[in-house]
Amino acid sequence: MAVLEHTPPAVAQPSPTQPKKGWRKYWHLYAAISPFYLIFLGFGLFPVGFSFYLSFHRWDGLGSMEWAGLSQYQYLLSDSDFWNSIGNTLIIWALATFPMILLAMVTAVMLNSAVRLKGLYRVAYFLPNVTSVVAIAIVFGSIFSTNAGMVNAVLNAVGIDQVAWLNTPWGIKITIAALMTWQWTGYNAIIFLAGLQTIPSELYEAARVDGAGPIQTFFRITLPLLRPTLLFVLVVSTVTGLQSFSEPQVLLQTSSNDSTFAGGPGHSGQTMVLYFFQQTFDNNDFGYGAAVAWGIFLVVVLFSIINWRLVQRRGE
Amino acid sequence: MSSIKGSRRRGIALHLPLIIGTLISAFPFYWAVIMSTHSSSEIFSYPPKLLPGTHFLENVRNLFDAIDFFGSMWNSLLVATSVTFLVLLFDSLAAFVFAKFEFPGKNVLFGLLMVIFMVPAQLSVIPQFVVMAKIGWIGSMTALIVPAAANAFGIFWMRQYMKTAIHDELLDASRLDGANFLRQYWHVALPVVRPGLAFLGIFTFMGQWNDFAWPLIALTNPNNVTLQVALSQLNGTHGTTDYGIVMTGALLALIPLLIVFAIGAKQIIGDLAKGAVRG
Numbered sequence: 292m293a294v295l296e297h298t299p300p301a302v303a304q305p306s307p308t309q310p311k312k313g314w315r316k317y318w319h320l321y322a323a324i325s326p327f328y329l330i331f332l333g334f335g336l337f338p339v340g341f342s343f344y345l346s347f348h349r350w351d352g353l354g355s356m357e358w359a360g361l362s363q364y365q366y367l368l369s370d371s372d373f374w375n376s377i378g379n380t381l382i383i384w385a386l387a388t389f390p391m392i393l394l395a396m397v398t399a400v401m402l403n404s405a406v407r408l409k410g411l412y413r414v415a416y417f418l419p420n421v422t423s424v425v426a427i428a429i430v431f432g433s434i435f436s437t438n439a440g441m442v443n444a445v446l447n448a449v450g451i452d453q454v455a456w457l458n459t460p461w462g463i464k465i466t467i468a469a470l471m472t473w474q475w476t477g478y479n480a481i482i483f484l485a486g487l488q489t490i491p492s493e494l495y496e497a498a499r500v501d502g503a504g505p506i507q508t509f510f511r512i513t514l515p516l517l518r519p520t521l522l523f524v525l526v527v528s529t530v531t532g533l534q535s536f537s538e539p540q541v542l543l544q545t546s547s548n549d550s551t552f553a554g555g556p557g558h559s560g561q562t563m564v565l566y567f568f569q570q571t572f573d574n575n576d577f578g579y580g581a582a583v584a585w586g587i588f589l590v591v592v593l594f595s596i597i598n599w600r601l602v603q604r605r606g607e
Numbered sequence: 608m609s610s611i612k613g614s615r616r617r618g619i620a621l622h623l624p625l626i627i628g629t630l631i632s633a634f635p636f637y638w639a640v641i642m643s644t645h646s647s648s649e650i651f652s653y654p655p656k657l658l659p660g661t662h663f664l665e666n667v668r669n670l671f672d673a674i675d676f677f678g679s680m681w682n683s684l685l686v687a688t689s690v691t692f693l694v695l696l697f698d699s700l701a702a703f704v705f706a707k708f709e710f711p712g713k714n715v716l717f718g719l720l721m722v723i724f725m726v727p728a729q730l731s732v733i734p735q736f737v738v739m740a741k742i743g744w745i746g747s748m749t750a751l752i753v754p755a756a757a758n759a760f761g762i763f764w765m766r767q768y769m770k771t772a773i774h775d776e777l778l779d780a781s782r783l784d785g786a787n788f789l790r791q792y793w794h795v796a797l798p799v800v801r802p803g804l805a806f807l808g809i810f811t812f813m814g815q816w817n818d819f820a821w822p823l824i825a826l827t828n829p830n831n832v833t834l835q836v837a838l839s840q841l842n843g844t845h846g847t848t849d850y851g852i853v854m855t856g857a858l859l860a861l862i863p864l865l866i867v868f869a870i871g872a873k874q875i876i877g878d879l880a881k882g883a884v885r886g
Binding site for chain 1: 629636638696701716726730734737792850856858865868876880
């Protein structure tokens with residue numbers, strides 16, 4: 292429906308009162324959106340511009356800024372610690388995301404055909420997402436603890452040697468990924484479930500009449516029609532997963548001596564954002580920190596585009 | 608027609624994995640409860656304890672000695688409720704304007720909103736820190752409350768909600784009755800979108816309660832922090848610290864969240880799914 296009173300009249304009509312002009316006519320609308328935009332200007336837009344400016348300078352946050360040109364970015368490209376953090380982030384992201392999406396989809400399909408207890412399951416599966424990451428990272432730290440952890444107790448019980456989860460490169464990555472998978476599977480299952488419920492049931496009936504089995508039905512009907520939802524889930528988990536910070540920070544701050552942002556032994560759990568915090572606030576290198584932040588931004592955008600392309604192309 | 612036996616078998620095949628999934632979802636909560644009732648030496652014994660112990664009250668007492676639990680919880684509550692209130696007010700006002708009115712510059716301003724939405728938080732961390740240091744907010748809760756009050760997601764979401772939920776006939780009628788902008792907002796728009804506000808409010812509260820990275824940086828005085836930061840400080844030295852205390856703290860920090868979730872579970876899960884399908 293059109294908003295009638297704001298479409299200008301086709302013929303100029305004499306109005307009983309003087310027509311309001313320009314901002315006087317709209318001032319209340321601008322006033323209504325201004326609190327948001329004022330805060331955004333000071334703490335959103337200005338900071339982004341300033342961080343761009345900062346990335347071309349050397350600055351410890353206290354002294355005077357020194358023009359550095361492109362040298363921060365040149366150093367960034369050759370900084371093996373930064374590349375290490377990119378590698379860590381991508382590995383952890385992949386270890387968490389693919390099992391998570393698979394599990395979430397299977398769960399959603401099962402929930403969709405379950406008649407009873409649907410509401411109860413949905414609440415139970417969503418619960419992990421409600422937790423504080425700090426609290427739950429502490430809990431996971433104890434579940435994956437080398438000497439007294441539940442996971443090693445189970446491994447021992449079935450005759451497998453215990454693993455020093457938070458002291459080995461792969462153990463660290465797997466533990467962080469397990470935490471993320473645990474936290475986000477139910478959330479995504481509920482999103483997939485909503486997508487499933489938009490698929491008309493006639494399609495499934497037609498498939499059954501044609502003699503399609505459950506697996507065929509899934510790949511021929513469910514998966515293609517779920518593509519928009521899959522795209523949403525993938526992009527959201529890329530953007531959030533590549534910016535993981537709290538999980539590795541809380542899990543690993545204990546086992547390192549050099550920095551609370553070091554990401555465990557050998558920096559093998561140091562994600563990109565952890566590295567950003569280390570450079571900025573431990574080394575007080577604000578200029579380089581800003582360059583790292585823009586590097587992270589590029590990686591996130593790049594991977595979001597790649598994911599988008601992959602999902603869009605599939606099933607064409 | 609399928610036999611009763613067959614459908615029961617199908618039911619088990621369906622519900623068994625779902626129940627296992629439920630147990631995995633719930634286990635860390637159970638584990639936190641169990642660990643919070645044991646002493647540190649019991650926690651590090653093998654095999655791990657699976658049943659409650661007797662040290663809960665002792666752990667609670669030690670926790671309250673180790674950190675200013677109620678002080679930091681008060682800080683968290685203060686931040687989370689203030690931000691929630693401000694976000695609901697600012698976002699619903701702006702969303703109402705974007706959903707139902709035309710004015711010069713609308714598209715540009717809304718486009719700007721989309722851009723903000725995509726900029727990652729790290730990019731603004733340093734300048735925000737510098738600005739806050741200059742105006743003297745570092746170390747105070749204001750540093751957490753004010754920037755969080757500009758929430759672009761909330762405007763998107765409320766705008767979408769208001770577009771469909773508030774009928775133009777209703778607004779026109781109120782205008783004929785002489786209602787000005789504020790009356791339209793307060794008496795026509797807000798009552799209709801109450802469920803949407805509830806969702807946004809709960810979501811904002813939980814997000815703020817859990818926020819960690821920025822409070823860790825902005826709250827420079829270790830005696831005046833939010834609960835999440837206080838907890839992470841406890842965990843920081845667990846070689847020497849009592850693990851029972853840490854787990855008790857983690858557990859107690861979850862309770863307010865679980866209460867808020869219990870109040871709004873239906874709303875959250877329903878609206879979250881709606882938003883995703885629409886998006």
